[in-house]
Amino acid sequence: MSFDRRLALAVLCAAAADLAAIGLTATATWMIVRAAGHPPLAALSVAIVAVRTLAVVRGGLRYADRLVGHDAVLGKAGEARARSYRTLAARPHRHGGAALAAVVTDVNDAQEFLLRRQLPRLAAAVTGGLTVAVTAVVSPVAGLVLAAGLGITGLVLPRLVPPVPPSAHAALSAYALDLTRGRDDLVVLGAFDRHRAEAAAVSRAAAARQRHVTTRASATTAAAILVQAATAVVVLLVSGAGGPTAAALALTALGAIEVTLQLLEPLRRPPPLAAVEPVPQAPLTDELRLDRVSARTLRELTVTVHKGQRIAVVGPTGAGKSTLLDLMTGLLPPESGQVTGRASGNHDDAWVFAAPIRTNLRLANPRAGDDELLAALTTVGLDVDLDTDATTLSGGQRQRLLLARALLADPPILVLDEPVAALDPASADEVLLAALEHATGAVVLVSHRLAALAAVDEVLVLDQGKIVQRGPHTDLAITPGPYRDALLIEQAATFPQATSCPQIDAAPVSPAQTR
Numbered sequence: 167m168s169f170d171r172r173l174a175l176a177v178l179c180a181a182a183a184d185l186a187a188i189g190l191t192a193t194a195t196w197m198i199v200r201a202a203g204h205p206p207l208a209a210l211s212v213a214i215v216a217v218r219t220l221a222v223v224r225g226g227l228r229y230a231d232r233l234v235g236h237d238a239v240l241g242k243a244g245e246a247r248a249r250s251y252r253t254l255a256a257r258p259h260r261h262g263g264a265a266l267a268a269v270v271t272d273v274n275d276a277q278e279f280l281l282r283r284q285l286p287r288l289a290a291a292v293t294g295g296l297t298v299a300v301t302a303v304v305s306p307v308a309g310l311v312l313a314a315g316l317g318i319t320g321l322v323l324p325r326l327v328p329p330v331p332p333s334a335h336a337a338l339s340a341y342a343l344d345l346t347r348g349r350d351d352l353v354v355l356g357a358f359d360r361h362r363a364e365a366a367a368v369s370r371a372a373a374a375r376q377r378h379v380t381t382r383a384s385a386t387t388a389a390a391i392l393v394q395a396a397t398a399v400v401v402l403l404v405s406g407a408g409g410p411t412a413a414a415l416a417l418t419a420l421g422a423i424e425v426t427l428q429l430l431e432p433l434r435r436p437p438p439l440a441a442v443e444p445v446p447q448a449p450l451t452d453e454l455r456l457d458r459v460s461a462r463t464l465r466e467l468t469v470t471v472h473k474g475q476r477i478a479v480v481g482p483t484g485a486g487k488s489t490l491l492d493l494m495t496g497l498l499p500p501e502s503g504q505v506t507g508r509a510s511g512n513h514d515d516a517w518v519f520a521a522p523i524r525t526n527l528r529l530a531n532p533r534a535g536d537d538e539l540l541a542a543l544t545t546v547g548l549d550v551d552l553d554t555d556a557t558t559l560s561g562g563q564r565q566r567l568l569l570a571r572a573l574l575a576d577p578p579i580l581v582l583d584e585p586v587a588a589l590d591p592a593s594a595d596e597v598l599l600a601a602l603e604h605a606t607g608a609v610v611l612v613s614h615r616l617a618a619l620a621a622v623d624e625v626l627v628l629d630q631g632k633i634v635q636r637g638p639h640t641d642l643a644i645t646p647g648p649y650r651d652a653l654l655i656e657q658a659a660t661f662p663q664a665t666s667c668p669q670i671d672a673a674p675v676s677p678a679q680t681r
């Protein structure tokens with residue numbers, strides 16, 4: 167059954183349950199007042215049967231209302247949640263934990279809004295309409311009075327209740343994380359007290375907003391209860407009907423308005439559940455082309471990655487290297503130009519999961535046996551047990567693990583963003599060369615180490631979003647320009663005592679030799 171039909175059924179069940187409750191109260195009131203006049207029992211028999219029937223039916227209808235309503239709304243929320251998770255999973259590091267928390271809150275809010283506002287609102291409209299109609303048949307004036315009372319409590323007063331302000335939960339969670347995980351850094355920087363004071367201010371502001379909403383909602387509810395009582399009294403006075411009927415009409419008015427009081431509960435106003443759309447992920451390809459692509463700092467870049475090709479991307483900080491990889495992996499859509507094909511691999515902030523090393527590695531290749539996992543670890547020079555908790559690894563060991571994971575995934579085009587930045591220069595070069603040798607597909611590597619780049623086919627030198635030099639390492643190493651300058655600096659740092667730079671003039675290492 168479609169969502170709309172299930173929602174309509176839920177509205178009917180809720181309205182029927184409300185009407186049964188109102189009918190029960192009104193009939194019981196009529197019976198009690200009538201009984202006070204000591205009529206023959208036969209005069210009450212229909213009312214007695216009606217009270218018994220409504221008492222039983224009311225429970226069943228309320229159960230059906232909860233069952234059908236929750237089934238419809240939770241089903242819809244479940245679909246929205248799955249869509250949101252797919253979206254986040256497709257663009258993981260564009261979002262982070264705060265976005266995940268926001269999505270969870272949004273979907274919960276939307277679910278609450280549907281269950282506690284939309285459904286009751288529709289049910290109250292049906293219940294209100296029918297009770298006004300029945301009252302008007304008995305006494306048109308009483309019907310008008312009830313309609314006016316319902317209009318005030320069901321339409322006017324709910325507008326005076328402010329929505330619950332956006333949750334400060336995400337901001338406070340971020341502060342809590344900073345103050346616990348980042349405590350030592352904040353203390354060393356002398357910023358701990360300031361940070362704690364900011365968190366306290368955010369918390370106080372959130373509490374003040376919440377108090378404002380609660381105060382307004384309480385005042386509105388009090389006003390609605392006064393209107394409810396006044397309506398019942400006026401109905402009693404103006405109905406012109408006999409005692410039992412007038413009493414029944416007054417209780418009907420009380421019950422009908424009671425249904426609208428739930429509309430005064432303040433709720434957060436969420437986005438519609440259908441708002442989050444999944445991001446279609448293009449399949450991985452073994453060739454990739456960026457055609458005059460611009461994004462962030464990158465300006466009209468054209469790059470082609472051929473099957474099996476090894477490309478290195480170098481350049482100063484902020485040049486756009488990570489942006490280029492984000493475009494290649496589809497994490498970042500181009501602002502202009504066209505990207506054809508998709509790569510996969512490690513971004514510069516890849517995540518190590520709080521689980522054994524085996525589990526972390528199997529994420530990349532669930533079918534890999536322990537031998538294969540150990541071989542990948544050997545390639546990157548990580549000598550640890552597969553059962554070791556990955557969170558206990560040092561910074562350098564984590565990088566090696568992430569690289570091993572990327573190699574195990576073995577996509578047709580593998581992108582690696584500074585995969586050895588945390589290693590000492592000698593180990594960095596060694597691990598880079600081993601990784602390039604073991605990757606079976608094409609590799610696009612962002613690296614600050616230049617010595618190992620003799621093993622790639624082409625080096626792209628980026629600066630301020632543009633390619634300023636490109637070619638094989640051996641050519642660039644002897645061409646005056648930024649690449650040669652950076653290489654000289656690197657070699658001077660690696661061989662501080664040397665008067666000349668031995669590697670620049672050394673025989674070039676062809677990519678084929680190193681694979």
Ligand SMILES: Nc1ncnc2c1ncn2[C@@H]1O[C@H](COP(=O)(O)OP(=O)(O)OP(=O)(O)O)[C@@H](O)[C@H]1O
Nearest residue numbers: 462463464481482483484485486487488489490514
């Ligand atoms: N998520 C983002 N949103 C907007 N701009 C960004 C984002 N990430 C990076 N940038 C900007 O894009 C530019 C290029 O950043 P990018 O990370 O691609 O440089 P990079 O060459 O990889 O630098 P580094 O070597 O420091 O990692 C920078 O000016 C940066 O401020």
